[in-house]
Structure formats: C-alpha cells, structure tokens
Amino acid sequence: MLAAARTAFAERGYDGASIRAIATAAGVDPALVHHYFGTKDALFLAAVQLPADPDDFLPEVLAAPPDQLGAAVVRTVLRVWDGPARPGILALVRSAVNHEWSARLLREFVLARIIRRVVGTLDMPVAEREARGALVASQVMGLVMARYVLRLEPLASARPDDVVAAVAPTLQRYLTGEVDLSGRRD
Amino acid sequence: MLAAARTAFAERGYDGASIRAIATAAGVDPALVHHYFGTKDALFLAAVQLPADPDDFLPEVLAAPPDQLGAAVVRTVLRVWDGPARPGILALVRSAVNHEWSARLLREFVLARIIRRVVGTLDMPVAEREARGALVASQVMGLVMARYVLRLEPLASARPDDVVAAVAPTLQRYLTGEVDLSGRRD
Numbered sequence: 001m002l003a004a005a006r007t008a009f010a011e012r013g014y015d016g017a018s019i020r021a022i023a024t025a026a027g028v029d030p031a032l033v034h035h036y037f038g039t040k041d042a043l044f045l046a047a048v049q050l051p052a053d054p055d056d057f058l059p060e061v062l063a064a065p066p067d068q069l070g071a072a073v074v075r076t077v078l079r080v081w082d083g084p085a086r087p088g089i090l091a092l093v094r095s096a097v098n099h100e101w102s103a104r105l106l107r108e109f110v111l112a113r114i115i116r117r118v119v120g121t122l123d124m125p126v127a128e129r130e131a132r133g134a135l136v137a138s139q140v141m142g143l144v145m146a147r148y149v150l151r152l153e154p155l156a157s158a159r160p161d162d163v164v165a166a167v168a169p170t171l172q173r174y175l176t177g178e179v180d181l182s183g184r185r186d
Numbered sequence: 187m188l189a190a191a192r193t194a195f196a197e198r199g200y201d202g203a204s205i206r207a208i209a210t211a212a213g214v215d216p217a218l219v220h221h222y223f224g225t226k227d228a229l230f231l232a233a234v235q236l237p238a239d240p241d242d243f244l245p246e247v248l249a250a251p252p253d254q255l256g257a258a259v260v261r262t263v264l265r266v267w268d269g270p271a272r273p274g275i276l277a278l279v280r281s282a283v284n285h286e287w288s289a290r291l292l293r294e295f296v297l298a299r300i301i302r303r304v305v306g307t308l309d310m311p312v313a314e315r316e317a318r319g320a321l322v323a324s325q326v327m328g329l330v331m332a333r334y335v336l337r338l339e340p341l342a343s344a345r346p347d348d349v350v351a352a353v354a355p356t357l358q359r360y361l362t363g364e365v366d367l368s369g370r371r372d
Contacts, residue, residue, distance in 0.1 A: 010312070020307075023212045032331050032368075048272055048345070064297065093283065097279065097280050097283040098280055103335060103336050107338060110336075111338070128339070130339065131340050131366065132343040134338040134339065134340060136338075138189070138328040138329045138331070138333070138338070138341060139324070139325055139328050139356070140328065141328040142323075142324040142326065142331065143324045145324070146324035147324070149283060150293045150323075151293070151294065152208045152320040152323055154313070154317050154367045154368070155320035155324060155367065158317075158367045162367050164370075165365075166321055166360075166365045166366070167321070167324075170325070175347070179352045181344045181348050
C-alpha cells in the first residue's frame, strides 16, 4: 500500500492521488487503506517519511571531517536521490511547492531533522549555523530540482563524482567559508 | 484578466485555477476570457510569460563584465522575484513541479531565453557553456525555492546585498572557475 501510495503521490501529486486509486493499484479494498492509515494526510506522511529516513544516511555525513563536509553532503544527496527513495521524496517536494502546509512540513522536517544536525557539527554561534544551513539547503534543493525534476543537461546525466567535484566547493564555502547573512531587510 | 489569472494560478496552481473563478475575480464574463485567450493553456502562457519578460532584465546582466557576471545574475534574480512578477513566476514553478509538459516548457524557456544568453557571453565551447549554465540554474533555482517558496530563515529575510555577497561567488565559479561535467554516467 505504501509503495502504491508513493508512486501515486509522486506521479499525480497530493491532490491528484486518491485513496481509491491507491487501493486499486495495491490490489486491496479502499476500506483497508482507511483502516490502516485513517486519513489521506496520514497516508501521505507515512508514504513520504519512510523511504528516506535521515537516520539511514545522516551518520555518514556527520562522520565527515569539517573540511570534507561539503563533499559528504553532495555525495549523500545523490546517493539518496539515485536510489529507491526518489518517488517518495519527489512527492514531498511536489506537495511542498503546492501547499503552504506542506511547505511548512518540509521546511520543519529538513530544518530540524537534517540541516540543524549537519551544521550542528560546526563550532559556531547558532544564528551563524542557521544562515549557513539555509545556504546549503538552497544549493542542495536547486541541484535536486535541476538534476531530477527539470532534468537540465548535462547535469541530469553527469556522473555523481563529477557533480560532487562541481558542487562540493559551493557547500564547503557555505559551511566553513566567509559568508554573512546577519543583516535583515526592512 | 491577466492579473486575476496570475493571482489564481499562483495561489491555486494550474489545475486548481478555473477560468470561471478568474473571470469572477476580474469582474468579467467567463465567455470574455474564452474569447480573448481561447484555452486555459493559452491563458496560462499569457499570464506567466508577460510578468517577467527576459528582455526587460537580461540586458543589465549581459552588460556585466565576465568577472562580475555572477553578482549581476543574483542581483537581477532578486530584483525580479522581489518585484510584481513574483506571483506569475511562482505559478510557472508550481506548474513545472507538477506537470511534465510544464517542466519541459519551463526548461526550454529558461534554457533558450535566459541561460544560453547569459553563458553566451563567455568565450568557450558550447558543451562547456551548457554545463556551466546548468550549474548556475541549479543554484538560482535553489535560492528561489529557499527564499521565496519554503521561506527558509535567515535567507528569506536577508538583505539583497547580503544574499548577493553570499551567493555570487558560487555563480562566478560556475561561470568562469574550474568545473567539469563532461563525463556521463553509464
């Protein structure tokens, strides 16, 4: 059921995927889906959170020495996105672009469960960590959009090692180089 | 009618915005919208293409010297997104994330009418220009997602000058620094 839900949410988005169609694809009765997951929201959360549990890939990133953190982040992003979790994460991204509640969900999830843990390895004030984390998130999200959603060539077909070589210096500078986002606009 | 369409597409996405609702918001009869634009597709194109005509902002970017190109790109992206065109562009981004045809439309538009003209100012082989253009697009799209869609702080509230200072070196390296995406994965 979760596999069918992930495929349906990824292909048709949150609004377009119906519990009825998901049940049909999974070969079960819609009542069974309702019984197990209750609402479509709960099914969505179960579908999108399971395929890419940060606990599965973060330890490798967190184990990297500070001057290798940028490369470790890119390498792990590519490994997760090139793996079986892609449809589920894509569903989350699609939903986040369409629904304010889902954007909030994704932002909180990415901030609390990924970014803060990565920049938490750096010895600096919290505000500076948050700024660096937001910049890292911007390049990671853009890489994902360009390579996996819009499929911009040659980035979409490039070897992971070449993508790491091209993008890791950006993340490394955002993490440990000179950046300052402390000013706020009026 | 176009202003109402832009607002409707931005707030509700391509599928959620109806010609009837757009006509009501514009204070006209739906038949008039059909008369002027024909299909919802045509209305969408008219709505999203007009607010940010590359001819309005590209000359400024193209006039920058090669070593200032990265800063010129970020500055212009922020100016366009902080201006009245935002709802229209946001509608295009939302649609692109949801519809393969729309992703193709956005990709072709961004590639042909923006990226190729920016990297066209650089004296290098076409394949290298395309690779650099894709990397630039990845950081620009990610910046837009982080600052305007997910509103990640402190990036969302940062002063434009600080964002330029933080992100321009990334784009400058992608444009004129050492990067190589020529290898393809198997």
